[in-house]
Each structure stands twice: as C-alpha cells, then as structure tokens.
Amino acid sequence: MADTHAWQPTRPFSRALVVAAHPDDAEFGAAGTIARWVAMGTDVRYLVVTDGASGSADPAMTRERLRVLREAEQRAACAALGVSDVTFLGYDDGYLESTLALRRQVAATIRRHRPEAIITFDPQVRWRRDGIVNHPDHRAVGEVVLDCINPAASTRLWDPTLIDEGLEPWDVAEVWLMAFGQGEVVVDISETFERKIAALRAHETQLAGWDPTGRVSEWTARHGERIGAAHGEAFDVLRLRVLDEDGSLPVRDKPPTNAKPAR
C-alpha cells in the first residue's frame, strides 16, 4: 500500500457511468464517491446488469417478486445520490457470463453516454484471504467493461451496426475498479458518508432490518485513515488518457492499435 494517495482531481468529470452487477453493488463500494462526483457537477448514470433476483434468504420470497422490489430499491438509492439515470439490462442474477451480446450492450451504453470515468468491479478479484469469495457476476461485469474499453466501445468498426445506430466510438479516460478495499486511490467521502448510508438504506430487502451504519463506517474509516480523512472509499484507477481541460471530446491522436510496436 506504499502508493496509497488521496484522489485530487484537476477538474470534475463531466460524465460518469457506474456499471454494476446487482442492485446495491455500487452503494456498498462507491456511493460516497458517486455522491461527491454529483456534488461536483458530474452527470452520473448507472447501468445495472442483472435483476438481483437471487438476493434473498426469505422462504416466502420469489425471484419474480424480488426483481421488482430490487429495481425500485436501486431507483431509490440513485435518487438519494443524485444519479441522473439508471438502466437495467435484466440478466438473471447469479448466471452472468461475459458474452459478446452483453459486451455490445455495455459498449452501446458507453458510446451513448460518453463517460470520462467508469466505476465497475476489478475482474481479477477471485478471492481474498480475509474471507471473500467474489461473486461470478461481479467478475463478469468487470471483464465486460474492460473488453469495452478495448475494443468494443473505442474501436469504430468493432460492430458497424453500432455506427448505424449513431453510436460513434468513445475513449473513456479513467476506469475506477472496486477491488474490495485494495485500491491505491482513496476518495475522501467524509462529507458524503451520510448520503452513502441513506442510499444503502434504500436496499431494504438486502438489509432485512440491519443498520449498515456501524459496519460500513468501520470500512470507510479504515480507508479514510490511510489519507488522514474520517471516511474514504478505495479504488484502483486506470488512467487511459489525460482529461482535456474543458471536458470536450477527446483528441483521437493516438496511432492505430495495430501500428503500435510489439512489446
């Protein structure tokens, strides 16, 4: 953790996209950061890939009822954070695979919203020694997003039917990976911690009466301590291009991919 540092933006992102596997993923991992970005003026949208229909231990619950409840909960959480739009792709919770069809859907969303930053999962996290086996849906979503960065969202002719739909390629500047607290970039969320808790409370079926404040503040305080803040959220941030000063379109001045020297 020698390279841990606090996030210090040169300017707010104009647009950001959060790509989550389940309703509640982004609130646990990134809601304080999302609320901070919204407060800075960033247009933050969500793409939730599965329907969350597996997430209940209640013997009286059915998948059909749960998917309706969880979509409403995610909308309420997004409202609490000031997120401008949330799209549900409706894949079956617990069965997600990194398919070309899903890659095309995510790429289309990226090309449509043109986010400078994307928050998603680190697909490399398979387990952690302190007691986490990562959910396969989380890994699949992270993999699909990275496969959109290169090539599906950024390469003009990857799927010409996207161009037919008016969806020109887009280069994302930064990918923020939720790595279950292992990231080196820590965002100070002291000012937005309460909003994170409010967004988490929207996920009533997942909390089942549990108050998230104590446990979540233990996590966020541990990350905050790394940068001298009361609360923090940690990410691994891939910086893919320099943010232009005014938030205009990126200059496509890089050589074609196949012209790069072999490494």
Ligand SMILES: [Zn+2]
């Ligand atoms: Zn999840």
